Amino acid sequence: xxxxxxxxxxxxxxxxxxxxxxxxxxxxxxxxxxxxxxxxxxxxxxxxxxxxxxxxxxxxxxxxxxxxxxxxxxxxxxxxxxxxxxxxxxxxxxxxxxxxxxxxxxxxxxxxxxxxxxxxxxxxxxxxxxxxxxxxxxxxxxxxxxxxxxxxxxxxxxxxxxxxxxxxxxxxxxxxxxxxxxxxxxxxxxxxxxxxxxxxxxxxxxxxxxxxxxxxxxxxxxxxxxxxxxxxxx
Numbered sequence: 001x002x003x004x005x006x007x008x009x010x011x012x013x014x015x016x017x018x019x020x021x022x023x024x025x026x027x028x029x030x031x032x033x034x035x036x037x038x039x040x041x042x043x044x045x046x047x048x049x050x051x052x053x054x055x056x057x058x059x060x061x062x063x064x065x066x067x068x069x070x071x072x073x074x075x076x077x078x079x080x081x082x083x084x085x086x087x088x089x090x091x092x093x094x095x096x097x098x099x100x101x102x103x104x105x106x107x108x109x110x111x112x113x114x115x116x117x118x119x120x121x122x123x124x125x126x127x128x129x130x131x132x133x134x135x136x137x138x139x140x141x142x143x144x145x146x147x148x149x150x151x152x153x154x155x156x157x158x159x160x161x162x163x164x165x166x167x168x169x170x171x172x173x174x175x176x177x178x179x180x181x182x183x184x185x186x187x188x189x190x191x192x193x194x195x196x197x198x199x200x201x202x203x204x205x206x207x208x209x210x211x212x213x214x215x216x217x218x219x220x221x222x223x224x225x226x227x228x229x230x231x232x233x234x
Contacts, residue, residue, distance in 0.1 A: 011213070012213070012214040012215075012234065013211040013212060013213055013214060014211060014212060014213075014214055014217060014228065014233065014234065015210055015211055016206045016210065016211065016212045016217075017206045017207060017210045018090060018210060019210065020084070020090070021094075022207055022208070022210055024077065024080075024081060024084075025207050026207070027073070027077055028074075028077060031070050031073050031074045031077065032074070032182070032183070032186065034066060034067075034070040035067065035070045035071065035074065035179065036179065036183045038064075038066050038067035038070065039067060039176070039179050068154065071147070071150050071154070074143065074146075074147065075147045075151075078140075078143055078144065078147060097126075097127045097128050098128055098132075098133055098136050098137070099133075100133055100137065104129070104130040104133055104134075105130070106123075107123035107125070107129060107130050108130045108134075110122070110123045111123055111130070124222050124223050125220065125221045125222065125223060125224070126221060126223040126224050126227070127221060127223075127224040127227075129221070131193060135185075135189065135190065135193075138185070139182070139186075142178055142181070142182045143182075145174070145178050146175060146178050146179055146182070149171045149172075149174050149175035149178070150175055152168065152171050153168070153171060153172060153175060156168065194207075199216060199219065199220055200216070214234055
């Protein structure tokens, strides 16, 4: 902070993602990519895309092995993430920031009005705004749903002893299209917000370095910026 103006230099940076969260993010990114590729090969095995993916993966046998191995890793990550968020100091603090509040829904509506030209200003965002929270909880619920349906399909013979075939057929549909939905949301929404958005282009490298520029924080998350200034961190 400059003594003359009391303002934070534009070159200053602040930690936004700890090493633990960066590791979890990279593992999740790789796991979901493998699941998407192997899942598409199964879901669209009759067209040229599916056949091409199967050949790329070494054949149907290897596709099944890769898909189940990645699924096991995904479920392990889900369990570890839940434990970390519920029982560690950093995790509990982050979970508190991610909790949905009434203001998030009003911010969402105000953002729509702002984009339509009927609101004077964009809502002021704290550490995590409605975009991050909706994406976080959507991904968490989606991964949980994919995991449960995937386990039912993985243990198909066992599941058939207790569930009618109709349930398994519906489970297969839910599993496939939930995976497709997750991939599309991550590809377009997450890719745009973290890579193509003008404020971060070509990417927000916090997932690599853990740090963001204080000036970016001031513009995109002004309430968090002011909070850090009051705490003497900026």
